[in-house]
Amino acid sequence: xxxxxxxxxxxxxxxxxxxxxxxxxxxxxxxxxxxxxxxxxxxxxxxxxxxxxxxxxxxxxxxxxxxxxxxxxxxxxxxxxxxxxxxxxxxxxxxxxxxxxxxxxxxxxxxxxxxxxxxxxxxxxxxxxxxxxxxxxxxxxxxxxxxxxxxxxxxxxxxxxxxxxxxxxxxxxxxxxxxxxxxxxxxxxxxxxxxxxxxxxxxxxxxxxxxxxxxxxxxxxxxxxxxxxxxxxxxxxxxxxxxxxxxxxxxxxxxxxxxxxxxxxxxxxxxxxxxxxxxxxxxxxxxxxxxxxxxxxxxxxxxxxxxxxxxxxxxxxxxxxxxxxxxxxxxxxxxxxxxxxxxxxxxxxxxxxxxxxxxxxxxxxxxxxxxxxxxxxxxxxxxxxxxxxxxxxxxxxxxxxxxxxxxxxxxxxxxxxxxxxxxxxxxxxxxxxxxxxxxxxxxxxxxxxxxxxxxxxxxxxxxxxxxxxxxxxxxxxxxxxxxxxxxxxxxxxxxxxxxxxxxxxxxxxxxxxxxxxxxxxxxxxxxxxxxxxxxxxxxxxxxxxxxxxxxxxxxxxxxxxxxxxxxxxxxxxxxxxxxxxxxxxxxxxxxxxxxxxxxxxxxxxxxxxxxxxxxxxxxxxx
Numbered sequence: 001x002x003x004x005x006x007x008x009x010x011x012x013x014x015x016x017x018x019x020x021x022x023x024x025x026x027x028x029x030x031x032x033x034x035x036x037x038x039x040x041x042x043x044x045x046x047x048x049x050x051x052x053x054x055x056x057x058x059x060x061x062x063x064x065x066x067x068x069x070x071x072x073x074x075x076x077x078x079x080x081x082x083x084x085x086x087x088x089x090x091x092x093x094x095x096x097x098x099x100x101x102x103x104x105x106x107x108x109x110x111x112x113x114x115x116x117x118x119x120x121x122x123x124x125x126x127x128x129x130x131x132x133x134x135x136x137x138x139x140x141x142x143x144x145x146x147x148x149x150x151x152x153x154x155x156x157x158x159x160x161x162x163x164x165x166x167x168x169x170x171x172x173x174x175x176x177x178x179x180x181x182x183x184x185x186x187x188x189x190x191x192x193x194x195x196x197x198x199x200x201x202x203x204x205x206x207x208x209x210x211x212x213x214x215x216x217x218x219x220x221x222x223x224x225x226x227x228x229x230x231x232x233x234x235x236x237x238x239x240x241x242x243x244x245x246x247x248x249x250x251x252x253x254x255x256x257x258x259x260x261x262x263x264x265x266x267x268x269x270x271x272x273x274x275x276x277x278x279x280x281x282x283x284x285x286x287x288x289x290x291x292x293x294x295x296x297x298x299x300x301x302x303x304x305x306x307x308x309x310x311x312x313x314x315x316x317x318x319x320x321x322x323x324x325x326x327x328x329x330x331x332x333x334x335x336x337x338x339x340x341x342x343x344x345x346x347x348x349x350x351x352x353x354x355x356x357x358x359x360x361x362x363x364x365x366x367x368x369x370x371x372x373x374x375x376x377x378x379x380x381x382x383x384x385x386x387x388x389x390x391x392x393x394x395x396x397x398x399x400x401x402x403x404x405x406x407x408x409x410x411x412x413x414x415x416x417x418x419x420x421x422x423x424x425x426x427x428x429x430x431x432x433x434x435x436x437x438x439x440x441x442x443x444x445x446x447x448x449x450x451x452x453x454x455x456x457x458x459x460x461x462x463x464x465x466x467x468x469x470x471x472x473x474x475x476x477x478x479x480x481x482x483x484x485x486x487x488x489x490x491x492x493x494x495x496x497x498x499x500x501x502x503x504x505x506x507x508x509x510x511x512x513x514x515x516x517x518x519x520x521x522x523x524x525x526x527x528x529x530x531x532x533x534x535x536x537x538x539x540x541x542x543x544x545x546x547x548x549x550x551x552x553x554x555x556x557x558x559x560x561x562x563x564x565x566x567x568x569x570x571x572x573x574x575x576x577x578x579x580x581x582x583x584x585x586x587x588x589x590x591x592x593x594x595x596x597x598x599x600x601x602x603x604x605x606x607x608x609x610x611x612x613x614x615x616x617x618x619x620x621x622x
Contacts (some may be wrong), residue, residue, distance in 0.1 A: 042559060043594035047542050047585045054534040054575050055477075056469060058510065060460030062525045067432065068457065068493045068511055069447045073420035073472060074098055081438040083449060089425040096436065096448050100421035103414070110414040114407040121400045124392040136388050140381040147374040154367045161363065165356035172349035179279050179342035180268045186282055186335040187263055190289060193328045194253060197292055200300075200321050201246060209317045220246070223303050223318070234306050241299050248295055252288040259285045276346065283339045290332045297325045398583050426473070426493050427513050429453035445497045457493065458512045458527045467508040469533050470495055476512050477530045480521060489515045492531060536573060540581040546593045547571060547579045556585070557592040564592055 080097030083089065199205065199219075206222045207213040213222055220242050227235035259281050266278060300322050307314050429451040436448055458478060462470065476490040494511040512529055514521075546556050547569070554571045557564040569584030585591070 039597075041596045042564065042592045043596065044559065044590040045543055045546070045593045047540060047581060047587060047589045047591060049538055049587055050541050050578075052534075052536045052539050052541055052573055052575065052578055052580050053532060054573060055530045055532050056462065056466045057528065057530050058460040058462045058466070059526065059528050060458055060510075062521055062523050062527055063457040063459045063511070066429075066455065066457050067450055067452050068426075068429075068513070070095060070423065070425070070449050070451055071472065071494065071497075072096075072098065072423055072442055072444060072446045072448055074417065075443045075446075076100075076421065076441070078436055078438055078440045078442060081434075081436065083431050083434060085431055085434060087431045089429060089431060089451070091425055091427045093425045094422055095425055096423040098421040098423070098442070100418055103418040103421050106414040107411070107418050110407070110411040114404070114411050117400070117404045117407040121397070121404050124397050124400050127391060128388045133385070133388055136381070136385045140378065140385055143374070143378045143381045147371070147378060150370060150374050154363065154370070158360070158363050158367075161356050161359045165353060165360070168349050168352035168356060172346065172353065175342065175345040175349050176272050176275050177268055179339075179346060180266075180270075180275055182335075182338045182342045183263060183275075183278060183282050186286060186339060187260060189331050189335065190256060190260075190286070193289060193293065193332060194256060196324050196328060197249060197296055198253075200296055200325070201242075201249060206315060206317045210315050219317075219321075226303075226312075227306070228310065231306070231310070238299070238302060238306070241295075241302060245292070245295050245299055248288075248292050252285070252292045255285050255288055279339065279343055279346075283336065283343065286332055286336045286339060290329070290336060293325055293328045293332055297322065297329065300325065402582065423448050425451065426491060427451075427453050427455050429455075445495075453513065454517075456514045456517060456521055456523075458490070458514070458529060460510050460512065460527065460529045461507045462510060464499060464506045464508070467495065467499070467510070470510060470531055475532045477532070478512065478514070479528045481526045481528075482522075483518075483520050483525075486518065486520070488518065488521075490529075491515065534573060536580065539572070540585065540587060541578045542581050542585065542591060543593050544574055544577055544579045546591050547574075558590065559592065564595075567591075 076098035078096055079099050080094070082093075083095050089095065201220050202218045204216055204218060204222070206219045207215055207217065210222075215222070215225075217225070224235065224239055224242060227238065259278075262278055262281065266274060268275075270278075300318055304314050304318060304322070430453075431449050432452050433450045434448070435450075436442055436446065442448075470492060472492050472495060474492045476492060478488050478490050480486055490512045492510060493513040496508040496510070499506040499508045510529075510531075512531075542556065547554055548556065553568060555566050555568045558567050559565070567584060570582040572580035572582045574580060
């Protein structure tokens, strides 16, 4: 042995190999003979129906007095007040009534909503009739026909609008040409008008035609000098009118010459802007010309009136002038009307082009959207027809059942709100004080009256979180430390509106009226109360410990081929031990409530057991 060791020391490589073999062999032997085999087992429980109760617990004492403040549960106008001081009342007697018209409407609406939800559920469950399917097919056919008709109508409307635009453009081109013709006609007559107006003022035709006139003065001065010397005021007025006429003529003639120059430099092929500006300028010139003609007519009319008044003869030349001016007036007014009409036609054709252009733009924007909407309608009708032929899915039916349950809850809530409008005596007693009158506007928790009762009353305290869930009328289970095995029921009779702060903690008092009178219960005894906040009978329930959540979704685990498998569920209300199962599980299904890691020497439990009727399942042993 020593020799072997000495050889190994001399050959360190072989020594290292020997050490590895010894260590490995030792570890293998320990694993083989000294470790225990682990097994995993699962404890299950059946999903069952029952009553799910949510409650709040509190402690207190049996009260020494038995006076309770009766408070309103809702706000509104007091329409009935049936009590007075010292009046005896029985349990359930109506003490006061708050206006309940809106609450009645809410109840009726809730009933209607429930009926509609139940009708929808019935329609889902009932297979569609052949008539319904045919109607759906007809609706789909009509939607397709509407799409084809819409496309055709849009195309026709688009083509018609294009034609209208083209016609308006043609009309506009013609309107410019007509406008130029109208301008030309005006300038054919206007020179004669200006010549005639000028001659009336400045030539000497009157002196040539009237023997009494021997001067070579202008007609204007001859007319002015014909006024008698003792008629100076009339002469001054005529002279003022004559000067104004001359000034007006000079100004208007200058406008006409400028206008006429532009006209002579244009033609009917000139640009539209030039023709339109020429039209506007010509209209203004003709208006001024009409004013000049009118002013001269007024001038001569004044002279004729004067001569007639003075019983002097009216010169024949003046009469001729008046006749000429009447002719000029007719011509000028006719041209002005034609020019304005041409201008209006151009504006109308421009607006028509603008309107048709806008219509085309709207069509380009809205027509595709209208087609998409019609196509969407076809898709909806197709899906509706497919749904009718396939029938409602289990998910659709379950969702509608949930909607029915929601509407039932809404109805119960509305009915409770209506019941709260009637303030009734929670127990028999005597009214000792009243705090309101008929017609008063009251708020929730307003004290209506105070009632002394022969029933025993317990007062307990609750924190600010629990008190928010407590309402007058809720049922209570009461136990007493001094009287073993005694459980009596009661009812919440009064809830404090204002809390009491002690060392930073807010607490509220709750008075509970006993349903049963037991002589063993004495004032001052300690009492434990369990206030039933919510009670759901005949609901599917599972142990709360079995319900898990992941990413906001609830699930449980079931055994499939002796292996756990996740199953999604929807949950409702819950308490410390049980959770309502809304969907995802059926009554009698078994779910895993506990996983057990077991070995030969020990057992490790990963979840606490809860409920009854549970069993242990070990994979590979069933």
